[in-house]
Amino acid sequence: MKTKRAIFIGSLIVLFICCYSIMNKHFDPLARYKYADNDNRDLIISYLSSEDINYLIDRQLLPEEFMPYFGISDFNIRYTVYYNIAKAARPADAQTIVDFVNKYLDVTFNHDNLEPLVRNYSYELMSDFFEHGDRYAENEGLLIDPSALTAKIIEGKTLYRYQPDDLVDIVNVPSVNAYSENEPIQVRKEPASALSSLCAAATELNGKTCGNMILVGGFVSYEEQVELYEQALLHYGYDEVDQHIFKPGHFENQLGYTVELQLAKVEVEKAEAKEATADDAEAENKKQENEQIAWLKKHIAEYGFVFRYPEDVNEKGHLVLRYVGVEKAKEMTEKGLRLEDIG
Template sequence: MEKKTLAYRLSLIALCFVVAVICLKRMNETYDPLARYPYADASNREKILNNLNEKEIDYMITQQLRPEEYMEFIGLPDFSIYNTLYYTQAKDTQNTSDEYIVNFVNKYRSRFSLDSLKMYLTNYSYADLTSFFENEQVMHQNMQLVQDPRYMYLVLNQNRSVYHYVPDDLYSQNGVLVKKEAAASLKNMFDDFNKTFEGQWLSVEEGYLNYEQVVTKYLQAQDVFGDDVDEYMLPGGSNEQQLGYTVAFEGHSKWNEAVAKEKCYIDHYYGIVEEELDENEREKIEWIRNNAWRYGFTVRYPQGKEAVTAHYYQPYLVRYVGREQAKRMYENNLTMEEMDFGKEQSNG
């Protein structure tokens, strides 16, 4: 009797096991991985299931990604559901082919956040970004691309670049290009100087320079300053004359050539160069130093601040910052490097 009971129990267990296996198999066959995804419908279900595995579907559901955010990309060979928000951010900011966007994001995903991608594509082309990542950052590993080169108070240095950025609202003033907001102030500055000094003229030598112009000028400067060239000017991408707010008055090149000849920038003694200037030029330098702030300009690299600016004294080179900031800088003897303009500068 006991043997029959045991056999019966074992048979029952075996039967239950078989039934359980069949049930699990049937459940797996009928399991719907999109059951928890409210956006699946007849128009997208098959495409989602054909292109995403279970882990990717789970990520899509967890992140609440909507079909409109990825359906136009999902069929591409290199599509990754994990980069969906970057694809849509890129396309919304600067539209190009879906395939190009997928390849670009996949390759350079580690170079930007979602927010910085939008800033980059607002100010630079895909081609410029690719060139910068592949060339500039390879040659200069510490070089960072500035996210917002439009920022009025941007300070550049050897490790920060605006690459091929071209500012908008450039305005021709007295033969050079400057940002429109600086143009009227520059004209007032010319007019007042010319009224104050009868027979003398305050004129401009340089304004905005594009990347290629800076590269050419930098190479020429290397012949003059050698290894010290960066104390005179920075190379393409890192030069503030690409921003449109910097103006070099007539006499700038002559001053630089004299400083290079006498090597004044090494010990910061400029007296010998000033002695070579005529009285009119000395008056001009003094007037610029004491009055540029009234028109919203500051002497960009003033005397006595070489250790702060990393540039030697350049009395003819001014930068537009607006009258309020220029006044504060003048009264407190501050350079742009020492100012707090109320916005984070390190947005590389």
């Protein structure tokens, strides 16, 4: 009796093992993944571990979201959303994107700031900055979105070697580059067009080209800033240099939205009865300057510009205009706001 019972139990165990083996052989690990089909099923199973498959099932990721990274070294399906954010913002080969995200995720960027960072800075530039830093910006991070119309330099952030990708030479505007002699003055495409229109309208001031105003500054590259800063350092010394010039990567002109104008001097001609004096010339220039500034204050918002500084001019005596777009310029002008007043 005992022998029969043992044989019966043994038979049940063998049967259970056989059934389990057959079921396991035909078990579909992607049964709960609704996007599995005959074309992708085997490929997904061959590339993903059981833990990865469970993650895939939980998130129900689309095949096109993760399969392009199959075969890429160190691909991590948990970072799929970051890979695709980076790829959409700045297309590159899959290995470059995977390496970049894997190395710097949570260390230098997160879900909220990845897109603007990648859109504005190349992978090479960011990697260089993250690895080596910048001697002029110790312990600082990159300005998150320098392409924003109301972007401004803030404490603890640098532009490093950022350069807008739509810089154009400013034409049809009298210009002399005060920062890089013999080089054309550039700004981003949108403010360049607006400045040309503003300059054409300013002729109504006195009948002279651009209202007798000269463009003297626009975009200034990081490399140009380094040269200017080093020259200032020799002149002023370490203790005072920062009082006279911005550190490289901290000059708002690098954003490509700033233009600087200089008011041209008026030559007072000799009158029939008496010779014009230096005082006459000074008075005439002051009169013209007041008219030019008054005209600009009345009209620049119509073209998307605001005065950048309350005193209207910078340390070089240039009128500094900042492009923010027509809607924002009118709002700022009506409310008396500066960029610092905008979050």
